Amino acid sequence: MKKLIIISAAALFVAFVVTQFFQPEKNISESTENLVINSENMPSEVKEAFQNACLDCHSNNTKYLWYHKISPVSWMINQHITNGKKELNLSEWKTLDDYDKIKALEDMKQEIERGTMPLKPYVMMHREAKLDKETQKAIIEWIDKKSDELMNQPEE
Amino acid sequence: MIRKKHFVITLFALFVSAGWLKASVNPTETKAPVMPDNVKAVIEKSCFGCHNTDSKNDKAKEKLDLKTFDTLGKKEMIHALGEIAETVEENEMPPAKFLEKFPDKKLTDAEKKILIDWAKSEGKALMKK
Structure with a gap:
């Protein structure tokens, strides 16, 4: 019985070590002018909020924590990033047309107002991602200003 | 005799006003957003059941309430x-x-195509209005 436990523990350990060699590709690239916080004029607190609460999953640049590099956590994180970027990739912000920008802005507003974004588990692990009431207000003000601007723009 | 006549008129007036009251309340009750008939048919078939103000599905109506859409x-x-x-x-x-x-x-x-085409063109048209 004891032997069996030792063998299975050893097998698990080996499996754990082996899986470390299989890692998802890192979501890291150069920050470009297409990134929302580079291409848009916004107050510094809004910029900071984007950086701290959104861009890890909604851009081409994730700030990884040490344990994000350990499988299977690395794969879970990778899944979040893939989904996040599919929904909205803020690294491509400048390339979106006005219609897509309005949709994205309204989406962001709704998620923030309802508190569905940033995701709760993410906020638990990243305290700086918590958006207090004032920051929420500042972001929504920026969103409203930006979307009004886009709506009132004459067709190019 | 006059009394009887009065009674009838009052009754008639009541009847009419009640009908009018009902008519003025009801149309909004089942009103779907203004949209072409083919779109409306698809929405009523597959969406409206959950996405309306009186739905028991809170999540669905919070996301999209087709009754108050307009x-x-x-x-x-x-x-x-x-x-x-x-x-x-x-x-x-x-x-x-x-x-x-x-x-x-x-x-x-x-049906999917009807919905998607409508939603996209309507959305883009709103940008220009």
Whole structure:
């Protein structure tokens, strides 16, 4: 019985070590002018909020924590990033047309107002991602200003 | 005799005003947003059941309330239309679990196209208005 436990523990350990060699590709690239916080004029607190609460999953640049590099956590994180970027990739912000920008802005507003974004588990692990009431207000003000601007723009 | 006449007139007036009252309350009750008939038919078949003010499905009506759809602001409407196009396009709606129970509510490819085309063109048209 004891032997069996030792063998299975050893097998698990080996499996754990082996899986470390299989890692998802890192979501890291150069920050470009297409990134929302580079291409848009916004107050510094809004910029900071984007950086701290959104861009890890909604851009081409994730700030990884040490344990994000350990499988299977690395794969879970990778899944979040893939989904996040599919929904909205803020690294491509400048390339979106006005219609897509309005949709994205309204989406962001709704998620923030309802508190569905940033995701709760993410906020638990990243305290700086918590958006207090004032920051929420500042972001929504920026969103409203930006979307009004886009709506009132004459067709190019 | 006059009394009887009065009574009849009053009764008649009551009857008419009650009917008018009912008529003025009811139309909004089942009113779907203003949209072409083919779109309306698809929405009534597969969406309206959960996405309306009186729905018991809180999550669905919070996401999209088709009964109050035409009261949305321009930007909100563009957003809602965009979400409709997206969720239908990616087969996220109607939900798979719901379709297991009500397979007849499944959207055909033709119906999907009707919804998606409408939502997209309507959304883009709103940008220019």
